[in-house]
Amino acid sequence: MAPATSASLVRRVVAGLPAYDPGADPDAVAALSGVAHVIKLSNNESPFGVSPAVTEAVRLRLTTGISRYPDPTGKRLAEAIGESLAVPAERVILGNGSENVLELLCQAVLDPGDLVTTQAPGFSLHEIFPRMVGGRVEKVPVTAEFGFDVSAWRDALAAGPKMVFLANPCNPTGAMLSVGELERVVADTPESALLVLDEAYCEFARPNRGYPDGLAVLREQDRPWIVLRTFSKAYGLAGIRVGYGVASDAALVQALDRVRAPYNVNQLAQDAAIAALGDHAHLAETVRRTGLEIARVTDQLRAADFRVAPSSANFVFIDTGRRSDWVAQELHRVGIVVKAWREPGYENFIRASLSLPEDNDVFLRCLMQICAKGEQ
Structure with a gap:
């Protein structure tokens, strides 16, 4: 042979x-x-630098040393995120950027042949990660004005996807779903599907009238869901990679932990994110x-x-x-x-x-x- x-x-x-x-x-x-x-201008990074509190937190950690492995659960950071959003820390999953959480979701949830619904044009990893594990991807086109086509989403969701990736605001268009539009798409999503609301750019959208609080909308849902956010964009921490997800229940986080690599968020990233979160x-x-x-x-x-x-x-x-x-x-x-x-x-x-x-x-x-x- x-x-x-x-x-x-x-x-x-x-x-x-x-x-x-x-x-x-x-x-x-x-x-x-x-x-x-x-x-x-290619990676949607912040040109305005990090909080001085981040610089000090990293300096202190380097002073005390980084020869030990980080906290594998990121307990302090998960607690800080949970406190800021009024959710239990056990419903928070940390990732090496929110992209890492996207990957974990596909590894933990999708079987070969499962259908995933997302948007076109869209973030390429919303397609790559599902296909990596053998999933099928259907893309919903935007309107002529680059907005979310709620009717087209309704039709696509009727096909019964197992996972739905919904970005608000959307990358690459920057368009946002209003409260009413988000509620309609959520209502049309089958209860058998995992709804993934990707809010990587939510901090920039919040000042806009009509931008929904995704967590507030999904808290009312008796169904599996997860909201993804990152410290890479508005907080300026792209270079040390830390993001997170807030899940509907602790059981989903426990499933993600089974496929998550140990120590996937390094100690400098954990310290920096805690400091960034506190500098409003x-x-x-x-x-x-x-x-x-x-x-x-x-x-x-x-x-x-x-x-x-x-x-x-x-x-x-x-x-x-x-x-x-x-x-x-x-x-x-x-x-x-x-x-x-x-x-x-x-x-x-x-x-x-x-x-x-x-x-x-x-x-x-x-x-x-x-x-x-x-x-x-």
């Missing part, structure tokens, strides 16, 4: 998975462009400044005749009228990194997270110049 190759050992379902696209490497863009300051003023200022830039950048893009989705997050979804791969490559040449969108029907769109005003101005000027000249 001939020896196996690495490729022959890989499960067929894994070989067929789309690769996650993190965006271009800033170092490679710096080498290509020759600029000293690369403007990275820093969070509020980050959200305020982000909101101002979202409005300013959106207005300027629309004034230049770009079609832009209404965003309740910290990024904008832009119809460039050109191939997104070409636009992104041209932006790389001037030291700017955005995410080129490639889902069918959205190949002319880019997603750009917001940076500091001076960086956003450079992005706006370069994008307008590139799209005005067109492909050569």
